[in-house]
Amino acid sequence: MKPAPFDYVQVTSVAEALDALAADPDQSKLLAGGQSLVPMMNFRLARPAVLIDINRADELNGVARDGGRLRIGATTRHLQLQNLGGDDALSSLLRRAAVHIGHLPIRTVGTFGGSLAHCDAASEWCLVARLLDAEISTASRERGVRTIAAENFFQSLFTTAMLPDEMLTAVALPLLDDQHHAGFVEFARRAGDFAIVSAAVLVRTVDGVIRTARVCLGGVSSVPFRSSAAEAVLLGQPWSEDGCAARVSAAAADAAATEVAPTGDMHGSEDFRRDLVRALVPRALAQAADSTRNRMRSR
Amino acid sequence: MTENRTRTVRLQVNGERHEVNLEPRKSLADALREDCGLTGTHLGCEHGVCGTCTVLVDGKPVRGCLIFAVQAEGRSVRTVEGLTGDNNKLHPVQQAFTEHHGLQCGFCTPGFVVLAASYLEENPRPTEDELREVLSSNLCRCTGYQNILDAVMSAAKVMDGDQATIATPANEPSGTSTTG
Ligand SMILES: Cc1cc2nc3c(=O)[nH]c(=O)nc-3n(C[C@H](O)[C@H](O)[C@H](O)COP(=O)(O)OP(=O)(O)OC[C@H]3O[C@@H](n4cnc5c(N)ncnc54)[C@H](O)[C@@H]3O)c2cc1C
Numbered sequence: 001m002k003p004a005p006f007d008y009v010q011v012t013s014v015a016e017a018l019d020a021l022a023a024d025p026d027q028s029k030l031l032a033g034g035q036s037l038v039p040m041m042n043f044r045l046a047r048p049a050v051l052i053d054i055n056r057a058d059e060l061n062g063v064a065r066d067g068g069r070l071r072i073g074a075t076t077r078h079l080q081l082q083n084l085g086g087d088d089a090l091s092s093l094l095r096r097a098a099v100h101i102g103h104l105p106i107r108t109v110g111t112f113g114g115s116l117a118h119c120d121a122a123s124e125w126c127l128v129a130r131l132l133d134a135e136i137s138t139a140s141r142e143r144g145v146r147t148i149a150a151e152n153f154f155q156s157l158f159t160t161a162m163l164p165d166e167m168l169t170a171v172a173l174p175l176l177d178d179q180h181h182a183g184f185v186e187f188a189r190r191a192g193d194f195a196i197v198s199a200a201v202l203v204r205t206v207d208g209v210i211r212t213a214r215v216c217l218g219g220v221s222s223v224p225f226r227s228s229a230a231e232a233v234l235l236g237q238p239w240s241e242d243g244c245a246a247r248v249s250a251a252a253a254d255a256a257a258t259e260v261a262p263t264g265d266m267h268g269s270e271d272f273r274r275d276l277v278r279a280l281v282p283r284a285l286a287q288a289a290d291s292t293r294n295r296m297r298s299r
Numbered sequence: 300m301t302e303n304r305t306r307t308v309r310l311q312v313n314g315e316r317h318e319v320n321l322e323p324r325k326s327l328a329d330a331l332r333e334d335c336g337l338t339g340t341h342l343g344c345e346h347g348v349c350g351t352c353t354v355l356v357d358g359k360p361v362r363g364c365l366i367f368a369v370q371a372e373g374r375s376v377r378t379v380e381g382l383t384g385d386n387n388k389l390h391p392v393q394q395a396f397t398e399h400h401g402l403q404c405g406f407c408t409p410g411f412v413v414l415a416a417s418y419l420e421e422n423p424r425p426t427e428d429e430l431r432e433v434l435s436s437n438l439c440r441c442t443g444y445q446n447i448l449d450a451v452m453s454a455a456k457v458m459d460g461d462q463a464t465i466a467t468p469a470n471e472p473s474g475t476s477t478t479g
Pocket of ligand 1: 029033034035037039075100103106109110111112113117166168192193194347348
């Protein structure tokens with residue numbers, strides 16, 4: 001047995017989870033998919049005294065439309081999002097991000113909420129949440145319910161705005177109409193590895209002109225990075241069936257690569273990461289145009 | 300540790316009930332080997348990377364080292380021992396591994412076989428690209444993967460009903476093979 005001993009508490013509702021968490025927040029950890037927490041426990045990098053298993057709290061699992069939003073329950077599995085139906089820009093963005101997360105046996109159990117709570121710098125879901133200005137709902141006995149914008153939620157490496165007695169219950173993403181075009185690409189050395197750099201884009205076009213632009217990058221800082229320099233390049237540019245002109249996406253990529261300040265590590269130097277940004281931003285824009293084109297053709 | 304943290308857990312493995320006493324920190328993979336006597340499941344890295352400990356929980360492949368045995372209570376668990384039928388006939392995936400030299404030392408084999416069998420049971424007509432993606436989940440240090448891919452492609456055909464492919468010689472290059 002690798003992990004240090006702990007007390008195991010299985011809960012079947014959010015209310016039970018919050019009670020259990022309130023008893024000793026600093027020594028307790030919620031157990032969702034376990035695909036990040038259990039490796040850390042096996043290395044004894046994490047030694048919670050109490051493990052609160054939320055996998056049987058059914059109310060936490062599932063995806064539902066709620067007004068103009070998609071509400072994703074905390075324990076919704078990566079695979080559920082990979083298998084999400086729908087040909088709208090949001091569903092296809094979620095599918096395209098999900099396929100990059102580890103491997104099938106990781107995606108059968110790993111959860112959307114667990115990824116956001118864990119806050120890995122390379123996490124696909126953290127990048128998607130930042131790209132779409134996700135609203136993250138948390139609950140605790142002491143603090144009640146809070147809704148935290150993605151911008152404020154991700155604070156630093158493995159650090160979110162949640163306090164130890166809080167749990168993430170659901171995440172709301174805006175539904176995207178046909179004016180929206182979204183893309184998600186990443187570079188990893190082998191299928192299933194954590195990305196070295198990832199890029200996600202979202203543009204909204206009106207009459208063939210880009211009216212809003214979002215460019216978010218993973219792997220270049222401790223939390224998802226929003227490149228306002230790249231966004232400024234894209235704003236006001238023409239957008240056709242083929243997306244924006246090659247010269248425009250190259251300029252956006254350059255702006256992003258200049259703006260980021262990555263730190264190098266054994267997976268990739270600072271320069272290599274900048275080069276990846278330069279390569280990936282145009283690919284993400286091209287994919288955004290591609291998926292819109294495919295969508296329109298199949299209708 | 301003075302406190303006794305063991306508890307009784309009822310596991311349903313390959314259709315059989317096992318009542319075991321264990322600590323919550325014991326992984327499902329360890330419990331299967333040490334408490335249920337099912338040593339077919341192997342453990343490699345014990346942090347989710349190698350896939351050797353892959354077992355099915357409620358029909359879905361999971362890393363046996365990243366789920367605690369207590370979590371599997373009330374779920375149905377299937378291991379490599381549960382792939383063979385009552386008559387001890389090998390599962391088509393196992394049969395194909397022997398025919399296509401899909402293993403050498405055999406350490407990673409249970410994980411690959413369980414992963415592939417579960418995938419083919421749900422996706423009877425996979426493309427080669429799809430299988431490459433699925434199999435990238437697990438590590439093998441002997442075969443170089445190509446023979447594993449060949450084996451699973453061939454098993455897919457067999458499971459999809461093309462019984463003629465079962466007699467393909469192991470050394471036939473996959474490009475010209477009737478199972479190809
Ligand atoms: C081999 C391998 C490859 C992987 N590759 C990738 C990858 O490419 N990209 C990627 O993003 N991830 C990857 N992962 C990690 C995986 O996506 C995890 O599923 C995810 O990071 C955490 O989700 P979880 O449900 O498994 O959370 P857990 O491991 O159960 O928990 C992680 C942390 O979040 C906390 N937590 C969980 N749920 C909640 C909640 N509802 N409220 C508050 N706190 C909570 C836990 O207490 C813990 O601190 C990989 C994992 C493995 C083993």
